[in-house]
Amino acid sequence: xxxxxxxxxxxxxxxxxxxxxxxxxxxxxxxxxxxxxxxxxxxxxxxxxxxxxxxxxxxxxxxxxxxxxxxxxxxxxxxxxxxxxxxxxxxxxxxxxxxxxxxxxxxxxxxxxxxxxxxxxxxxxxxxxxxxxxxxxxxxxxxxxxxxxxxxxxxxxxxxxxxxxxxxxxxxxxxxxxxxxxxxxxxxxxxxxxxxxxxxxxxxxxxxxxxxxxxxxxxxxxxxxxxxxxxxxxxxxxxxxxxxxxxxxxxxxxxxxxxxxxxxxxxxxxxxxxxxxxxxxxxxxxxxxxxxxxxxxxxxxxxxxxxxxxxxxxxxxxxxxxxxxxxxxxxxxxxxxxxxxxxxxxxxxxxxxxxxxxxxxxxxxxxxxxxxxxxxxxxxxxxxxxxxxxxxxxxxxxxxxxxxxxxxxxxxxxxxxxxxxxxxxxxxxxxxxxxxxxxxxxxxxxxxxxxxxxxxxxxxxxxxxxxxxxx
Numbered sequence: 001x002x003x004x005x006x007x008x009x010x011x012x013x014x015x016x017x018x019x020x021x022x023x024x025x026x027x028x029x030x031x032x033x034x035x036x037x038x039x040x041x042x043x044x045x046x047x048x049x050x051x052x053x054x055x056x057x058x059x060x061x062x063x064x065x066x067x068x069x070x071x072x073x074x075x076x077x078x079x080x081x082x083x084x085x086x087x088x089x090x091x092x093x094x095x096x097x098x099x100x101x102x103x104x105x106x107x108x109x110x111x112x113x114x115x116x117x118x119x120x121x122x123x124x125x126x127x128x129x130x131x132x133x134x135x136x137x138x139x140x141x142x143x144x145x146x147x148x149x150x151x152x153x154x155x156x157x158x159x160x161x162x163x164x165x166x167x168x169x170x171x172x173x174x175x176x177x178x179x180x181x182x183x184x185x186x187x188x189x190x191x192x193x194x195x196x197x198x199x200x201x202x203x204x205x206x207x208x209x210x211x212x213x214x215x216x217x218x219x220x221x222x223x224x225x226x227x228x229x230x231x232x233x234x235x236x237x238x239x240x241x242x243x244x245x246x247x248x249x250x251x252x253x254x255x256x257x258x259x260x261x262x263x264x265x266x267x268x269x270x271x272x273x274x275x276x277x278x279x280x281x282x283x284x285x286x287x288x289x290x291x292x293x294x295x296x297x298x299x300x301x302x303x304x305x306x307x308x309x310x311x312x313x314x315x316x317x318x319x320x321x322x323x324x325x326x327x328x329x330x331x332x333x334x335x336x337x338x339x340x341x342x343x344x345x346x347x348x349x350x351x352x353x354x355x356x357x358x359x360x361x362x363x364x365x366x367x368x369x370x371x372x373x374x375x376x377x378x379x380x381x382x383x384x385x386x387x388x389x390x391x392x393x394x395x396x397x398x399x400x401x402x403x404x405x406x407x408x409x410x411x412x413x414x415x416x417x418x419x420x421x422x423x424x425x426x427x428x429x430x431x432x433x434x435x436x437x438x439x440x441x442x443x444x445x446x447x448x449x450x451x452x453x454x455x456x457x458x459x460x461x462x463x464x465x466x467x468x469x470x471x
Contacts (some may be wrong), residue, residue, distance in 0.1 A: 053085065062101075224272060314353070419446070
């Protein structure tokens with residue numbers, strides 16, 4: 001990042017046709033640049049902004065500062081420091097949408113002395129100036145990328161500091177334990193009051209376990225799941241995709257092998273965002289294009305969160321069906337309880353069911369959900385969606401509050417929990433305090449990596465403030 005003390009600007013809204021676009025500006029020269037670029041009203045003087053007029057909306061014309069030509073009619077939202085998102089002087093210029101107006105206004109603002117903001121720099125400045133901590137900064141990405149109402153709600157709570165508050169007891173307990181351990185080791189001649197390190201460690205473990213327990217359901221909300229629909233040609237995979245989407249996304253014909261490449265589409269099933277992948281039929285083929293599609297289908301199996309095997313329920317199992325079942329079993333080693341769940345669907349129920357669930361599951365070699373459906377009439381679809389939600393949530397602690405953690409946050413908190421548990425074991429085993437302190441310190445720094453804070457200064461303040469070192 002460049003210095004945080006210059007003035008930055010960028011288009012804050014998405015591209016494409018729209019009623020409005022917004023150019024955001026932040027930094028000490030914001031008011032001066034607005035004075036150059038914005039004329040009050042339709043023919044008034046240059047716009048003058050002062051701290052006394054903060055949090056007001058001004059109407060005016062955006063003007064090119066070089067040749068004074070009018071660019072657009074705009075509204076300017078003015079927020080004087082420190083009462084803004086970045087805590088700096090900030091202006092948001094609302095112009096007409098469509099891209100041309102916003103880009104023209106941005107060019108004018110840059111010509112008047114601002115520089116183009118780097119990706120994420122507005123939020124970075126909010127973090128640098130202490131308006132938000134690192135958990136709140138990362139919640140911004142979760143908020144704008146949320147695909148369900150629950151995901152949005154939890155991301156919004158984290159933006160308001162919820163994750164930081166949930167981590168706070170662990171951070172405070174680690175600082176308390178480390179302050180005592182360091183004071184005892186570094187100042188042996190002082191009378192260090194006894195401290196319940198065991199209770200501090202237990203508090204830290206409980207707080208970290210609570211946050212991490214809800215991480216799996218949080219990841220489902222934030223990232224969703226990938227579902228691969230597999231089966232031989234012409235069993236109704238594309239029809240099932242369309243039925244789950246409630247739209248005709250995939251081409252459906254009576255001709256086998258219509259789908260030759262992966263057709264992917266996003267949906268929300270059981271309040272879980274999913275990516276549905278309609279794959280080419282898993283059979284041998286002499287057609288080079290179809291072979292390429294089949295190979296992509298096999299690759300798709302490797303990255304799926306859930307596999308739905310689609311069979312034609314109105315016809316007996318044939319050799320191609322058994323080949324599909326073999327591929328699924330071998331790919332995931334399901335006989336050894338592999339990690340990827342499977343659901344078997346018997347489609348075309350409206351034409352009758354020609355085999356039992358027992359015969360299919362024996363051929364698959366695995367006890368998994370078996371659901372007869374009709375993609376044509378919709379029979380069984382509601383049950384299938386419920387089972388999809390149940391299977392994807394399997395292993396989720398229903399009593400734990402969901403935690404929308406990024407991969408980085410999860411790794412750091414998991415590392416903190418590992419080391420604080422090791423400290424607890426070392427305390428139980430009677431290890432020296434310096435070895436105990438090493439694990440506690442690593443745990444504390446990992447927690448600090450999540451909140452964006454260094455615990456070292458906090459530990460020193462705790463030592464001298466709590467134990468009166470040196471009197």
